[in-house]
Amino acid sequence: xxxxxxxxxxxxxxxxxxxxxAGEPAVPSPxxxxxxxxxxxxxxxxxxxxxxxxxxxxxxTWLSRxxxxxxxxxxxxxxxxxxxxxxEVLAQSPDLVIAGSFTTPALRGMLRRLGYPLVEVEDAASxxxxxxxxxxxxxxxxxxxxxxxxxxxxxxxxxALARQPTQAVRVVAWDRSGFAGGAGTLQKxxxxxxxxxxxxPADAQRRPDMEALLAxxxxxxxxxxxxxxxxxxxxxVTNHRLVRRLWSGRTLGLPQAAYVCGTPxxxxxxxxxxxxxxxxxx
Amino acid sequence: MTARLLTPALVLLLIxxxxxxxxxxxxxxxxxxxxxxxxxxxADLAQLVMVxxxxxxxxxxxxxxxxxxLSGAVLQGLLRxxxxxPGLLGVSSGASLGAVIAIYYGFAAGFTLATPLFALAGALAxxxxxxxxxxxxxxxxxxxxxxxxxxxxxxxVNLALNFAPSPYAAYEIMTxxxxxxxxxxxxxxxLAAPFILVGSVLLFATARAxxxxxxxxxxxxxxxxxxxxxxxxxxxxxxxGVGAATAVTGAIxxxxxxxxxxxxxxxxxxxxxxxxxxxxxxxxxxxxxxxATRLIRTGPEIxxxxxxxxxxxxxxxxxxLHVRRTGA
Amino acid sequence: xxxxxxxxxxxxxxxxxxxxxxxxxxxAGRLTCVIGPNGAGKSTLLGVAAGLLAPSEGSVALxxxxxAGLPRRSLAxxxxxxxxxxxVEWGIxxxxxxxxxxxxxxxxxxxxxxxxxxxxxxxxxxYDLHQLRRRPATQxxxxxLARVMLARATVGDPELLIIDEPTAGLxxxxxxxxAARLRAxxxxxxxxxxxxxxxxxxxxxxxxxxxxxGGRVLAAGPALAILDDAVLSELYDTPARVIHDKHGAAVxxxx
Numbered sequence: 001x002x003x004x005x006x007x008x009x010x011x012x013x014x015x016x017x018x019x020x021x022a023g024e025p026a027v028p029s030p031x032x033x034x035x036x037x038x039x040x041x042x043x044x045x046x047x048x049x050x051x052x053x054x055x056x057x058x059x060x061t062w063l064s065r066x067x068x069x070x071x072x073x074x075x076x077x078x079x080x081x082x083x084x085x086x087x088e089v090l091a092q093s094p095d096l097v098i099a100g101s102f103t104t105p106a107l108r109g110m111l112r113r114l115g116y117p118l119v120e121v122e123d124a125a126s127x128x129x130x131x132x133x134x135x136x137x138x139x140x141x142x143x144x145x146x147x148x149x150x151x152x153x154x155x156x157x158x159x160a161l162a163r164q165p166t167q168a169v170r171v172v173a174w175d176r177s178g179f180a181g182g183a184g185t186l187q188k189x190x191x192x193x194x195x196x197x198x199x200x201p202a203d204a205q206r207r208p209d210m211e212a213l214l215a216x217x218x219x220x221x222x223x224x225x226x227x228x229x230x231x232x233x234x235x236x237v238t239n240h241r242l243v244r245r246l247w248s249g250r251t252l253g254l255p256q257a258a259y260v261c262g263t264p265x266x267x268x269x270x271x272x273x274x275x276x277x278x279x280x281x282x
Numbered sequence: 283m284t285a286r287l288l289t290p291a292l293v294l295l296l297i298x299x300x301x302x303x304x305x306x307x308x309x310x311x312x313x314x315x316x317x318x319x320x321x322x323x324x325a326d327l328a329q330l331v332m333v334x335x336x337x338x339x340x341x342x343x344x345x346x347x348x349x350x351x352l353s354g355a356v357l358q359g360l361l362r363x364x365x366x367x368p369g370l371l372g373v374s375s376g377a378s379l380g381a382v383i384a385i386y387y388g389f390a391a392g393f394t395l396a397t398p399l400f401a402l403a404g405a406l407a408x409x410x411x412x413x414x415x416x417x418x419x420x421x422x423x424x425x426x427x428x429x430x431x432x433x434x435x436x437x438x439v440n441l442a443l444n445f446a447p448s449p450y451a452a453y454e455i456m457t458x459x460x461x462x463x464x465x466x467x468x469x470x471x472x473l474a475a476p477f478i479l480v481g482s483v484l485l486f487a488t489a490r491a492x493x494x495x496x497x498x499x500x501x502x503x504x505x506x507x508x509x510x511x512x513x514x515x516x517x518x519x520x521x522x523g524v525g526a527a528t529a530v531t532g533a534i535x536x537x538x539x540x541x542x543x544x545x546x547x548x549x550x551x552x553x554x555x556x557x558x559x560x561x562x563x564x565x566x567x568x569x570x571x572x573x574a575t576r577l578i579r580t581g582p583e584i585x586x587x588x589x590x591x592x593x594x595x596x597x598x599x600x601x602x603l604h605v606r607r608t609g610a
Numbered sequence: 611x612x613x614x615x616x617x618x619x620x621x622x623x624x625x626x627x628x629x630x631x632x633x634x635x636x637x638a639g640r641l642t643c644v645i646g647p648n649g650a651g652k653s654t655l656l657g658v659a660a661g662l663l664a665p666s667e668g669s670v671a672l673x674x675x676x677x678a679g680l681p682r683r684s685l686a687x688x689x690x691x692x693x694x695x696x697x698v699e700w701g702i703x704x705x706x707x708x709x710x711x712x713x714x715x716x717x718x719x720x721x722x723x724x725x726x727x728x729x730x731x732x733x734x735x736x737y738d739l740h741q742l743r744r745r746p747a748t749q750x751x752x753x754x755l756a757r758v759m760l761a762r763a764t765v766g767d768p769e770l771l772i773i774d775e776p777t778a779g780l781x782x783x784x785x786x787x788x789a790a791r792l793r794a795x796x797x798x799x800x801x802x803x804x805x806x807x808x809x810x811x812x813x814x815x816x817x818x819x820x821x822x823x824g825g826r827v828l829a830a831g832p833a834l835a836i837l838d839d840a841v842l843s844e845l846y847d848t849p850a851r852v853i854h855d856k857h858g859a860a861v862x863x864x865x
Contacts, residue, residue: 063449069450209307209308209335209464209465209583210334210335210464210465211307211308211309211331211335212308212309214309214327214330214331214335215308215309215327215331217327239469240465240467241334241467241468241469242330242334242335242467256450362699362700486719487718489719490713490716490718490719493710493713494710494713495699496698496699496700496702496707496710497696497697497698497699497707497710497762498693498696498697498699500657500662500691500693501691501692501693501696503662504660504662504686504689504690504691505686505710505711505713505714506682506683506685506686506687506713506714507713508682546700550701550702550703550706551700551701551702551746552700552702552706553700
């Protein structure tokens, strides 16, 4: 990953903002702490915001400022945002770019051609994934110790959850698109950790319908939407008259922000969910 | 002869489909359980599934399919064009646009009737524009105006998708546009049924006029038909019925196109005589497709509108070729 | 018996005067041919006479009642109208096409009342259509379609029949056949008004002739008085001779 011939336009673009110091090394040496990090992925945002102080963050995605889906909307409000566009990368001229699986191949290809240091992260679907990805990003930004601390915090929360009496609560989890929490999702990982058993049919691809809910007869509904944006078609199912009739007062909120992205913080969400579950069922 | 048997045959088909739709689903019921659930007021699983899930879904399938088939038959007779249907005149996309605006820009949260009313407004607006642009210069220009208006409404939906408040909202709009009857309750029936019934009355009132229009507008007018009023009845009826249907199920295409063709030959091609059988055929198509979406259980749920389009589009192609060949 | 009168009828369309102060009377039981060059306003005149086009000025009265005041259905029961080259858009069986002529007599809903079947049979018989009664209308020849349309126009026993170019596109045999049938209708007491380009046919069947040019009535009166050399020459701006011989009369243009 060399800047090579792309250095000039990158400098020109950056001049407008902050100037392009000629003395700065063009290629950060391995192990050095990249000064300013730009994240192009909503989930990487969460980790970057947790690992780095605001002055070391070039920008995060605009999605991270949405409190409905971002657990760190307040932190994101203190740093610049981007919309995942190549021009923004050129303008902000970060020392490291973190891309995710939703970053378009065109943009990734262009960044590689322009020689930007690029870290690509996968989506997490389990606590093991979270440990791996947290370490990956922490090392890339030169904050390995901070990363280990985050993971240790998560493992403490998980250990606390594991110590709790295990009388699994029968639940069905909702999301804006109906039910969710199928096998291989973070949502399921949280539910399991919190001591809830998802009793909806386990096919993650197929959204179970009202009939499945009636047949499963869960003790509680865990509603995953609760986005502040207001009504949506997905929530229409939540408003089904049967759900209102049979499960009113037996519905828990689990904001989408808590499980959309795999970060060590989701263990904290699981802890909170576990507490609410005990409150409701005791 | 065949015409006399057609309606009873379609009614029998509908009864068979309706019974199947009450038994089939995520929870399978035996006929005995189903019958017991309908009589027994105790709220057990079968009773809830039956009364609160399957019956409203069945009623909605009948209403939506019926109004789509009926409006297709009326529009084909009115415009004397076998390719006419509510979608062609932009009614469906206008209704979709209205519903999408109502839902995603906060109006639906304010009051329950917002979605159907916005969908109706969208449908009526497209019809009004199409009528204003196209009526004076004959049916072809009405159809062309309809296609243009439909394209504008489609662009509006895409714009709404583009400016959706979040990627999740965009995803929901997309899924909703595919059309579905899953998890619709009596609330939806109550929302849509009045408009669909009023729309049907207006549409059925055109029957005699549609027959006369087979001779062209001049002869129809000379036979005492108020041609302008017939256009109004047909288009307002379509906007009311299809607008309300779209508001609760999303867009379901091709039913309005296909249903009249299935019954036309059996009634001697008389446009007025196709209305009732086309209504029944439309209801049967939507009901059968809804059952099919419950039976196909591999992978993600297949949306009703997608399923109907997947079967309907090849039929449309065949129709275009067939019409070109026979010139009828 | 019905009597149709146009008084001071003027019709303007898009700034152009299509009919200009037309005064005409069509007495009951007579067959009147409207002749004139293309674009003279013949079709418009027929449309106004049928009550399908509202004149800008003047009035049309049926037995003294202005058409504008007549309910559309009751007018439709008394008057039948066939436009130029009438067509049927769907493959409706001939019998049902003929039945459409009864539309103004039928209730708004429901099937055809059985009482009317006799009328339909009579019309089918009269126009030799029994063999074709189940044939889809889209599969008829020009001559057959013309007969079907006449049957459909007359099935309701109209007192006034207005037809625009009934013989356009017909071969001589079918044209003569159509003319004879119209003549027969007039002889039975129907007031018949026909726009026609075929002057020989007009000579053969008309009681009266109205010559229209540029939206005005050039001449109107008994057929033999109007179909003469001077009127025809002026009407078509071409020297014309009406030749009478032992087979009847014929018009020859000399240009």
